[in-house]
Amino acid sequence: MVTLTQKWIERYTPTSKLKKIADPQSKGLYFISRLSGRHSYVLDFCCQGQRHSLTLGRVSELSLAQAREKAAQERAKRDPRLPFQDTVPTLILFDDFGDDFLAHHGRHWKPITAKWNQTNYRLHVLPFFNGMMLQHISAENVQVWQHQQSHHGGLSLLSSMMKKAEALGLIPAGSNPCKGLRQPTQRLTGYALTPQELTLVWQGLDKGIAGCDTVTRLIRLLLLTGCRGGELRTLQQCDYRAGKLYLPDSKTGTKTVCLSSFTRYWLDRQQQVSTNAFLFSDGYGEVTHGRLSRAWRAIREALNLPHVRLHDLRHTYATLALEHGEHLLNVGKLLGHEHPETTLRYAHLATSAMYQASEQVSQAIARGLQS
Known part of the structure; x- marks a missing residue:
């Protein structure tokens, strides 16, 4: 029998399509292994002749200890013979959570992305929220912080951190204080060769x-x-x-x-x-x-x-494509952009198309005035 530990789960490599491994320390708790790597915890037990099967969360969202605690609470809700006590979440310092988030979640990022996020966190996120309790960060706090920011990318990083806190049950579901806020659109500071x-x-x-x-x-x-x-x-x-x-x-x-x-x-x-x-x-x-x-x-x-700059050759390519009438979505695919908004940042470099459009509109107005 496998003895589930956090270290064993982190190092586990799936060998079959689906595998269900029971946790000896928590009755009814199972570790579900999938070839895709999207492992999860489920609670499967019978109580008073009724079967209960619940998905507790993915392994990427819950630690083994958190899964065991959640399983005990879910069992107690459904079994009147077990004492149920709604646990009060322990207050956590934002800087402690941030350090853990970067250390754990950063393993899934590319090295250059990890370096960017670590620098962004240290210089632009942590100075404002340092010393605050994670559970006490409100939408008003985030808005005040955002108005002070001149750097791009801080909001998306903070939002990812708070989403992770939601997934771990550290803050209530749906309480992400970044929800509804948008990162200010940045104009591309590039140059297109003439x-x-x-x-x-x-x-x-x-x-x-x-x-x-x-x-x-x-x-x-x-x-x-x-x-x-x-x-x-x-x-x-x-x-x-x-x-x-x-x-x-x-x-x-x-x-x-x-x-x-x-x-x-x-x-x-x-x-x-x-x-x-x-x-x-x-x-x-x-x-x-x-x-x-x-x-x-x-x-x-x-x-x-x-x-x-060397990267301006890429800006030049995008600008010429837009100026020669290529659709924004096609240009985005050529450049490998995930979102059309990213390609749209190049639009201000494509000035000749704007001059041509302005000329055509002016001529149409002039013809209308002469008729």
Whole structure:
């Protein structure tokens, strides 16, 4: 018989589709294992000839100790022979809960996301709520804090923390003080290259100012696909097939990039000279972040474009797509955005389409005045 412990559950790897493991310490409590990894706790028992089966919660939401306590309470509600005492939740300091949240929940984030959230919490969330009891944080507190914020992303992190507190039963269900509040929409602080600058960069790449052919092709591909630098730098040979890029771990998860014939031409050339499992590799090895940054710095200095960042190539791709009439949803799919609102942030960069629309409206009004 398996003796359930918190450590055993955290390390458990499922071996079958569905497995039901009884907890010897809590009668009727079972650990339900699924191949998908969405394990849960259920309470299954008979009382006075009636069978009760309740799902207590997922393993990601409840610790074993919390599941046992919840099981005892649920049994007591249904069995008059058992003493029932509605427990009063213990008050918890927000900073203690925040530390535990980042340590436990951060394991599911990518390293760069974990670092971002930890910094966001330390600099923008904790200073205001430090010393407050988790259960005493109200919507009014959150609104006061939000009005003081000039940094993007704090509200979504705080809301995730309070949702977790709800799931763990630390605050009442539906009491998330962030509910109904929205993060202020931020305008994208990017830059789109003008047609003249774009021509200048491409001609500079033709002249070899990037320093080597592999890095040159990589920068060309950043322009032609709108991908992030890290997505292409870490591209494996096997990720390029059937005329598409299959990115296994982009910022928003897996992503498929459809490629034009011109883009495939440059990729095929690079594939022929690649020296290892990385598509963008040569005699110096794969292209590292530092190597790409140094090459782009050299390009900016040679072309006198000190204001243009490497990530602005992605902004340029998005802007040109919008200016040439591509639908917002299609552009979002090309860029790998999860939400249309993310793509909409690029709209203010696409100014030529606005000028064209303004011209058309003005001409229509003028024709109406002359008739």
